[in-house]
Amino acid sequence: MSSNGAEKSNKDQLGPGKLEEMWNRAATITKIVASSVKISETAGGIIKSILSSGDLKIVYKDGEVGKRTDPQTEADRSAQYCIVNSLQSRFKNLQIIGEEDNTSVSPHIETGYLSDVLKLDERCAESLRNIKEEELVVWVDPLDGTSEVTQAVKNNNTALLQQVTILIGIAHKGRPIAGVIHQPYYKENGRTIWAIQGCGVHGIKPAEAQQQKIVVTTRSHLSDTVVEALTALKEKGLADSVEKVGGAGFKVLKLLEGCSAYVFASAGCKKWDTCAVDAVLAAAGGTLTDISGRSLLYHADVQKNNTGGVLATAPWIKHQDYVSSIPENLKNQLPEFNPKR
Ligand SMILES: Nc1ncnc2c1ncn2[C@@H]1O[C@H](COP(=O)(O)O)[C@@H](O)[C@H]1OP(=O)(O)O
Numbered sequence: 001m002s003s004n005g006a007e008k009s010n011k012d013q014l015g016p017g018k019l020e021e022m023w024n025r026a027a028t029i030t031k032i033v034a035s036s037v038k039i040s041e042t043a044g045g046i047i048k049s050i051l052s053s054g055d056l057k058i059v060y061k062d063g064e065v066g067k068r069t070d071p072q073t074e075a076d077r078s079a080q081y082c083i084v085n086s087l088q089s090r091f092k093n094l095q096i097i098g099e100e101d102n103t104s105v106s107p108h109i110e111t112g113y114l115s116d117v118l119k120l121d122e123r124c125a126e127s128l129r130n131i132k133e134e135e136l137v138v139w140v141d142p143l144d145g146t147s148e149v150t151q152a153v154k155n156n157n158t159a160l161l162q163q164v165t166i167l168i169g170i171a172h173k174g175r176p177i178a179g180v181i182h183q184p185y186y187k188e189n190g191r192t193i194w195a196i197q198g199c200g201v202h203g204i205k206p207a208e209a210q211q212q213k214i215v216v217t218t219r220s221h222l223s224d225t226v227v228e229a230l231t232a233l234k235e236k237g238l239a240d241s242v243e244k245v246g247g248a249g250f251k252v253l254k255l256l257e258g259c260s261a262y263v264f265a266s267a268g269c270k271k272w273d274t275c276a277v278d279a280v281l282a283a284a285g286g287t288l289t290d291i292s293g294r295s296l297l298y299h300a301d302v303q304k305n306n307t308g309g310v311l312a313t314a315p316w317i318k319h320q321d322y323v324s325s326i327p328e329n330l331k332n333q334l335p336e337f338n339p340k341r
């Protein structure tokens with residue numbers, strides 16, 4: 001799984017000399033995304049091997065026994081170690097914020113990169129090309145959909161595993177400018193979707209406008225406020241049906257595959273859940289905000305909780321229609337409270 005350099009991990013036609021030249025010429029943001037694609041895939045391999053062992057070593061990060069909703073597994077801990085240490089080995093001045101406070105040492109440090117990302121380097125705007133490593137903040141969710149993982153293993157429900165993603169989001173001046181979403185259990189070998197602002201979305205072809213408006217929402221963190229928001233959207237004709245699926249990453253992939261909106265009118269989702277998907281969705285022409293329509297911010301010192309909830313819409317949807325249809329009393333119940341947001 002680990003590799004000693006781009007030459008070993010890039011199995012394409014470019015020779016090592018040409019690749020090195022492309023790497024040396026590339027902008028910092030391009031290099032970080034090219035590396036993050038490979039790193040997310042290596043982390044996906046770590047997750048798969050831990051899950052197949054069946055020993056998740058679950059600890060809970062919250063709540064009373066019997067009411068806990070925030071599990072962490074050995075897969076979350078090992079994947080984060082791999083992602084953070086792999087990024088740091090190449091980009092020493094990056095600020096990296098990962099979901100997990102405690103990690104497990106993993107021997108897999110990925111030093112490869114995807115050369116396809118480098119090929120798009122010239123399309124990057126000059127303003128992005130000039131950004132320095134130390135100006136960037138990377139938000140890492142090593143495993144999005146942990147509740148689904150614990151249930152998949154407990155109930156031997158492997159279908160749930162496709163809802164797992166690995167999220168690496170890159171922010172500049174508080175806004176997401178690039179993102180990587182790896183879905184390890186997509187078909188046989190998984191898939192990786194990535195985007196850099198202004199350079200399109202890669203790894204998926206976003207769906208065209210649909211007749212049916214399908215809204216996706218949480219399957220493991222349902223609350224009265226989420227239900228109230230969904231009811232209001234149904235009444236306004238903005239939700240023909242509702243699908244409950246796990247993970248912020250998976251829900252945004254559903255938006256790129258034809259669903260209309262992702263509605264989570266509740267607190268609990270954090271910046272590492274939304275940074276990468278915010279960037280990918282925006283690059284596809286969609287929008288992600290809180291339920292009041294405010295953009296989310298990703299400075300290193302920002303409040304980590306998305307206290308205003310999450311509302312995301314597909315590229316073919318008018319975001320404001322959904323914002324306007326969520327009742328004011330719900331918006332007031334989910335305030336932003338950090339002025340730095
Ligand atoms: N109450 C919560 N506590 C902890 N994490 C949450 C909570 N609500 C949402 N999340 C995070 O946001 C993701 C999307 O939420 P949901 O699937 O409920 O819509 C979850 O997979 C989880 O990320 P993670 O699995 O990385 O801990």
Ligand SMILES: [Mg+2]
Pocket residue numbers: 070071072099146
């Ligand atoms: Mg978690």
Ligand SMILES: [Mg+2]
Pocket residue numbers: 141143144145248272273
């Ligand atoms: Mg998450």
Ligand SMILES: [Mg+2]
Pocket residue numbers: 076099141142143144145146
């Ligand atoms: Mg997670």
